Amino acid sequence: MTGPWVGRPERRREDLRLVAGHGAYLDDLQFPSCAHVAFVRSPLPHARVRGVDSSAALATPGVLAVITAGDLPPGARMLPLRTIPLPPDFTVADVPMPILADGEVRFAGEAVAAVLAESRAVAEDAVDLVQLDLEALPSVGDPRAALAGGPPVHAEVGDNVVFRWHQVGGDVEGAFRAAARTIQGRFSIPRLQASPMEPRGCVAAYSSAEDLLTLWCSSQDPHRPRLQLANVLGRDLERVRVVVPDVGGAFGSKGGLAPEHAVAAVLAMRTGRSVKWVETRSENVLAAYQGRGMEVDAELGVSEAGGLLALRLRLVSDAGAYLLGHTAVVSLTATSLATGAYRIPAAEVTVVGAATNKVPTGPYRGAGRPEAAFVIERMVDSAAAELGIDPVEIRRRNLVPAGAFPYRTALGSEYDSGDYPGLLDRALELSNYPEERRAQARARAEGRLRGVGLAVAVESSGNSAWETAAATILDDGRVLLLPGSSDHGQGHATTFAQIAADAMGVDPDQIEVRSGDSQEGLVGVGTFASRSVTVGGSALLLALDELRHRCLSWAAHLLDVPEEQLRWEAGAVVPLGGGPGVSRQRLAQAARDRSDSADLPELRGEGRFVLPGLAFGSSACVATLEVDPATGWVEVERIVTVDDAGTVVNPLLAEGQVIGSSVQGLAAVLFEEVSHEADGQPLTESFLSYAVPTLPDIRTEIVTEFRPTPSPLSPLGTKGVAESGCIGVPAAVANALQDALAPLGVRHVDPPFSPEKIWRLTGGDAR
Amino acid sequence: MQTPAPFEYEHASSVDEALALLERHGPETRLVAGGHSLLPMMKLRLARPERLVDVNDLTDLAYVRREGDQIAIGALTRHAQLASSPLLASLYPIFQDAERVIADPVVRNRGTIGGSLCQGDPAEDLSAVVATLGGSLKIRSRTGERVVAARDFYLGPYETQVGPAEMVTEVVIPIRPGAGSAYEKVERRPGDWAIAAVGCFLTVSGGVIADCGIGLAAVGAPGLPALEAEAALRGRPAGEEAYAAAAQMAAAHCRPQTDQRGPAEYKRDLVAELTRRALRRAAARVMAGGA
């Protein structure tokens, strides 16, 4: 579907308000008689809590309460574990995350007590005064060490295996036997933190008159926190309202109820005060769930001619100290994409979740997709190098061809659409690949280390297959959309307005988009997994169909003619045979007054769309870089990425997503790494030690282009795009680095490619 | 933590008033200039001064000007002013080199040269720049003013000559006609604190190095001068051979520590490479006419 508005590079409607400082983020919300909560966190990665002495804190003027696990309602001690369905043979240990540590702390930063005070400053002063009596226990930070006899993180899980799964398709044994060679690889993909500009936070308020608990929280959607809060507190869903204000970024890290939210809610109910928690950056770094953290052993069976025959992976996921509802899902997604864009007839993946004394992991932009792409793309390049085949050639030979869709992979994913060879060819053309290779040859002749790297990546999108939307007409005739998923930077007010403008035959300025309040609109799912436009946009079309239909019924009533003699045209109802029609204003007013029309339905459309499968976006990426061996600095000069996101609703916003996620992809391989001591003690405690790049730090030229093949799964034909850069770019940069270092015989480098690591690999320490 | 422990706050409207407040309230009182070093430490509660004396009103201490054969820089001059000063750009481009890689615009709009030097962080870039150029600092107290050479200013990491009731008012840099200067820094990402950094200046007469200075950051004491390397360069023909020798000496002289930014041997190797590069760039600027 492309109309006059879908496909246009409309500017973001939300920017003026946000850029001018008129946004209202969580901490901007003001509440009368608001109290503030701050947390006492464990300094040790593993310890028995022998006692908590809060007497000095309680004696501080302005302190209202100090609570520990024992003060929580008995049902409200743990976050829910099973929030997302997993395959039946996916085994998961019963190690949910406590809301406050109960008797034992299992990572440094875990909240042990909460202090409620009249101001944030007093709360922090009192946190300083709470004495924790901790008895240190043996602990482990490295996931491989945890599995190799490391001290148990949970006494009841002696081997530290907190989840396990095995997925196999095709004759794996046979294919490896038939392979001319087996390429081996071992990868360590470090933990990353999402680092949203706005950290987490919430305000909880309880109205005993209505028996209604309201949580305003900085979250990706209101629906998941609401369900989980109702579940934790044992309340009816109707007695919990969640409102999401403007959100300053999430990148996967605000996808549910945080334990701190539940504490704020408990304190609000206990004290009758509204309770605010806005975390500090140090807290975010310590206690917000982190992403990636995967150790992978890979084997790729290849024929002498470069055919990819079989893949075997063992994925060890660094789960952390507890399982959140979505901790294991990352491994599931990585498994489903393990064979990447390639036709590999046999594949086998073993997933092992390792408990470690570190903050739990969960989704971070890409959430399993970058890990899968990194491994397969590095393996394909290793195969090319070992076989002496050009990296372009080995890809051309093995990519799923354009005519093969829908294509079922050996591991059971069904790719709906795409043209991977076409993407690769266009990326090579756009990057002037032959010239890049000539430049490399010249550089090598001068003794410089220059590399070119490729990646072809697949992005599954649309997970949790359904979404809702509602639509109605306001008194002034504007169309109000209430999508089930909410915005936290994606630009829903812009793209949904474009979709609705086409569907209703009006200009986008006649469309208003509102979301984030669980009391408005329908129960929905939310914004994650690059799903909003594809699933939510389709639900919107259904809702608007129904709305137009009801408009016709109302107009027939008002004009006193049969509905069949009317049609919807350019935003109003008009009679087929000509003559005056009925405007949207008139319809809205009539429906509001409903004086003589009691049997007509409300002027409102609702839609629920189920995506029959997943929509698979894809991208091909060419990275060019040069290494300075004397300092170890890696300068990525250019990224060229060609994306298939299906129908592009707004090219400007889509390009923004590609550029933004490419920058996060660059950060992931060049700068960022959460690091810990062997015992799990965090080493990266702030942005002084965790290197997040800012705008001036990214000097790489990023060239983007779209080459759509519409998805057959939805009426819009869209697919995800928001994660593409962070999936393809790290793999392409890693391949380029390997290519640059090839003359030195360097066989493998794990990210991040920090100056010191590269200096060492280029022989710096031997000079 | 985002809130400092409780403290008293006053602001001074003159140097004399600031000094009087420091004297009256004793050693637990601290000056606050840009606050970009002090406030983060207070928020993390690594620093707990009882009282702050805000000197941001002392706008007459924000200047870069020529005074005879010296450049005088007021202690309240912000990074951003240093970066955009035409005088510094023409006489000592080392300032611009360094400013381009110090922190980010937000920090550069607030942070001051006085605060940077008095913080005494071994990785502070301006300490290395001022030490390179053989600058000095004017330190005022109620009883008078003394001038301390930048190279004698540091007693150790985070420790300076400034007493509890004293204040730095000005930084003075000698002008050397025809000098070339440069700053080279390697960081994990641009704008981060240095893994290692090297500043240098050169004057060349008849192809021979007449005068020079080399200052190191993040590899030992704040603003560490590489004295042996300087001595070895003076009187030698400018060129790769001299630079290589100086690079080796600077590397041997520095005292890096292994930390999250890298192991000591890496930093030492960087010092050699960056010394070479800085000398080359400074020499090129000499040839280009002293800028």
Ligand SMILES: Cc1cc2nc3c(=O)[nH]c(=O)nc-3n(C[C@H](O)[C@H](O)[C@H](O)COP(=O)(O)OP(=O)(O)OC[C@H]3O[C@@H](n4cnc5c(N)ncnc54)[C@H](O)[C@@H]3O)c2cc1C
């Ligand atoms: C995110 C970030 C990144 C940074 N990156 C870098 C970097 O890459 N390189 C670098 O060199 N620096 C860096 N800095 C440090 C920054 O340059 C300094 O914090 C800042 O310039 C210090 O100056 P200030 O005016 O803010 O000092 P303040 O924080 O106000 O003061 C620092 C100390 O000096 C004392 N003081 C201040 N003025 C005087 C005076 N006139 N006389 C006597 N004592 C005084 C104060 O009492 C205090 O003890 C960074 C800082 C931040 C926050």
